[in-house]
Amino acid sequence: MNDELVFDADGPVLLVGGYGTVGAELARMAASSWPLVLTGRTVQRGQRLADEVGAELRTWDLADSAPFRAVVSAVVTMANDPDDRVLRAAISGGVPFVDVTRWTARLQRAVTVAALAGPTAPVLLSSAWMGGIASLVAAHLGDRLGGVDTVDVAIRWDLGDRAGADSVEFMDRLGLDYEVVQDGQRHTVMPLSGASGVRIGETLTRVARIDTPEQFTLPLTLGAKTATTRIGFSSPASTAALLAAKRLGFFRWGRGERFTGVRRGLLYAPGEGGTAQLRIDVAHGGDTLSATVTDPAGQAHLTALGALMGLRRVRGDDGDPAPSGVVFPEQLPSPRSVPSDLAAQGVDLVVHRAVREEHTKDRAA
Ligand SMILES: NC(=O)c1ccc[n+]([C@@H]2O[C@H](COP(=O)([O-])OP(=O)(O)OC[C@H]3O[C@@H](n4cnc5c(N)ncnc54)[C@H](OP(=O)(O)O)[C@@H]3O)[C@@H](O)[C@H]2O)c1
Structure with a gap:
């Protein structure tokens, strides 16, 4: 070619x-x-x-x-x-x-x-969750705290939201273990393990582990000793069905072509539009900041915003010189501008000090 x-x-x-x-x-x-x-x-x-x-x-x-x-x-x-x-x-x-x-x-x-x-x-x-938005917000919180010890991302996936056919391949990977960094040590974990309830915005959402790139990059770029991302559905029944399928080992034995339809059917049923919501907790030196990101225009819009912020950055259009070579979203020179960049596209960012224990219990791999 x-x-x-x-x-x-x-x-x-x-x-x-x-x-x-x-x-x-x-x-x-x-x-x-x-x-x-x-x-x-x-x-x-x-x-x-x-x-x-x-x-x-x-x-x-x-x-x-x-x-x-x-x-x-x-x-x-x-x-x-x-x-x-x-x-x-x-x-x-x-x-x-x-x-x-x-x-x-x-x-x-x-x-x-x-x-x-x-x-x-x-x-x-910029493939971290939502086109890099999860990592951009983590960088912003780390900047405010003066460093990053742990990052916890909890995603609430709105089952009414739109998602394209090209997104499905990513979800096929629930049968494959992956590596994370926890307390500075590398561990291999199973997708959908470590389930627990996390308050994301107004709702308590049951979330479980999923392999996303920020868990690989944040320890390398921001020095996080622990980086965890978990996801749950807006419908508790759908999350329960997914976790039950995992307990039965479906994502391992159902990995082949024969089960592609069933596997994808469990995960991929896009609707007409919904709200994208995620929570990012960053802890440093005993202090924790918790951010809730809410995009009423949905996950495709929020992902596109991550791409837009990336596009401005690689073109050098956002006031900072363009980076050279490989770079990840969280390595941005001015993390302070993240809230205004989100707000400019109608994305709500609420940050408050958090009690860390609430977010980390029931986290065994
Ligand atoms: N990082 C994140 O958090 C995040 C979030 C959402 C989505 N994504 C990723 O973004 C991508 C797009 O998702 P989406 O929901 O927008 O999917 P989509 O609606 O299916 O859009 C895919 C687009 O790519 C084109 N396309 C598909 N296969 C192609 C091929 N072989 N060669 C050239 N063009 C091709 C499609 O047009 P034609 O069918 O006409 O080719 C369509 O325009 C996916 O890879 C998804 O995993 C990432």
């Missing part, structure tokens, strides 16, 4: 997967700032959006060997890219790059690909 992305500071921003569920949200947020090119396999699906935001539509099927060429000022990936085509083309063309699609193993591969290729332009791997 000879994909070719050529850098031109005045060129359009390329949104790969740009008319998908997350992509369309980003296209609407970004259209007033930059000309856009939206790509996907079946571009007719994006026609109405392209007309609405004044974007160019182009076909780029990441599973097809036909090469893609474009002259662009930056690229955001919002479609799974199993062969790293967008990443490789961006690095080789010196094009600033943001990706929100990678589960931890794929993010680790991206870091390796980038290390071998030696990027000159920024490569922002």
